Amino acid sequence: MTGGTRMPIDRNQSIRECHEAASGIALRIVPSVRLVAIVAVAALAGCGSKTSTSAPPPAPFTMEGNRVVIPASSPLRKKIAIAPVTDASVTQGVEAPAAVEADPARQYRILTPLTGRITALGVHVGDRVRAGQVLATVAAPDLSSAQADDARARAQLRVSATARDRAIALKSIGGGADKDVQQAQADFAAAQAEAARAADRLRQLGASARMRGGGLALTAPAAGIVTDLAAAPGAFWTDTAAPLMTVADISTVWVTANVTESNLASIRAGQPATISLTAYPGETVTGRVQSVSPLLDPDTRRAKVRIAISNANGKLKPGMFGSVSFIAPSGRMTVVPTTALLLKDDATTVYAEVRPWTFERHVVETGTEMGGRTVITKGIAVGQRVIAKGGVLLDD
Numbered sequence: 267m268t269g270g271t272r273m274p275i276d277r278n279q280s281i282r283e284c285h286e287a288a289s290g291i292a293l294r295i296v297p298s299v300r301l302v303a304i305v306a307v308a309a310l311a312g313c314g315s316k317t318s319t320s321a322p323p324p325a326p327f328t329m330e331g332n333r334v335v336i337p338a339s340s341p342l343r344k345k346i347a348i349a350p351v352t353d354a355s356v357t358q359g360v361e362a363p364a365a366v367e368a369d370p371a372r373q374y375r376i377l378t379p380l381t382g383r384i385t386a387l388g389v390h391v392g393d394r395v396r397a398g399q400v401l402a403t404v405a406a407p408d409l410s411s412a413q414a415d416d417a418r419a420r421a422q423l424r425v426s427a428t429a430r431d432r433a434i435a436l437k438s439i440g441g442g443a444d445k446d447v448q449q450a451q452a453d454f455a456a457a458q459a460e461a462a463r464a465a466d467r468l469r470q471l472g473a474s475a476r477m478r479g480g481g482l483a484l485t486a487p488a489a490g491i492v493t494d495l496a497a498a499p500g501a502f503w504t505d506t507a508a509p510l511m512t513v514a515d516i517s518t519v520w521v522t523a524n525v526t527e528s529n530l531a532s533i534r535a536g537q538p539a540t541i542s543l544t545a546y547p548g549e550t551v552t553g554r555v556q557s558v559s560p561l562l563d564p565d566t567r568r569a570k571v572r573i574a575i576s577n578a579n580g581k582l583k584p585g586m587f588g589s590v591s592f593i594a595p596s597g598r599m600t601v602v603p604t605t606a607l608l609l610k611d612d613a614t615t616v617y618a619e620v621r622p623w624t625f626e627r628h629v630v631e632t633g634t635e636m637g638g639r640t641v642i643t644k645g646i647a648v649g650q651r652v653i654a655k656g657g658v659l660l661d662d
Contacts, residue, residue: 349654382406532594
């Protein structure tokens, strides 16, 4: 360096100087050949380290838009297994929550046709009743009027019958005219019509003409259980449209399952079903689908599926909870290995091959899982290939 000017460095000359220095060390240090070799190699390595660089490892995969490409040099090719999407004969099982309900056609709401005071109440909630049993008695002023009308009509019928018979007898001996007979017959016909009207009125009220002064008796139309009671003795009932109580015949009950919209296509009327109830763990009841509701609940997106069950022993009680398993008919369905399914942002996905070692993520909808395979109802087709093992490595 002269006059503050930096002279250019000859790289080859520097390397020769390093080699000469190493040789000089070897000549000067004679006692240990091994030490000489070590020092010389170290000196040469130190010279070379100033210029050598290490190459970065290859990327295990690259991205082309939303596609994942695994190059030939990638170690992932040995860790990933690819399998075809196939179809298989599948017998799907559908399970849904359920509850026991009384058959609406066998529920009887007991109404009073007349307003009045409840003078007697003969049942409580949960009581079993027989057909024709008196449930309550109502003292109704209108009933007295109807009974009086019935008595008057029957009395008039007897009088008109006697008058008719007398007119006919008089005419037969020449003591009466034809017009008298005709008038008597007309009066008798009118009395018959009025008596029939009064008797029909009592029948509509549910009373008997023999029940004089005892009030209006409300009776059970069928055998069953009192499931609801709104009346109390001494109360004055003013709403003839409101039921005093409900009697349900539970010799046959409904088990109503709430089936999701996605599973409705697998449910048919007449299909067998197995019912499990929380009240009887380990026990099952079998039945057949009676009806599938044509309407969906707009909030839950479920439809009611009803199974009629014989309940002669009364073991199944309305309000019990449980679940129903339906066995759907067998059919060919798309399946993939269960290990191919990956969770991404709360969605189930698979990596589908679009060309050799290039994959694209597909969102799928799944069905039943069976023996290491899962039914795919939407998102992938038979004949495609998916990553069956190791797909999670592409999420890193």
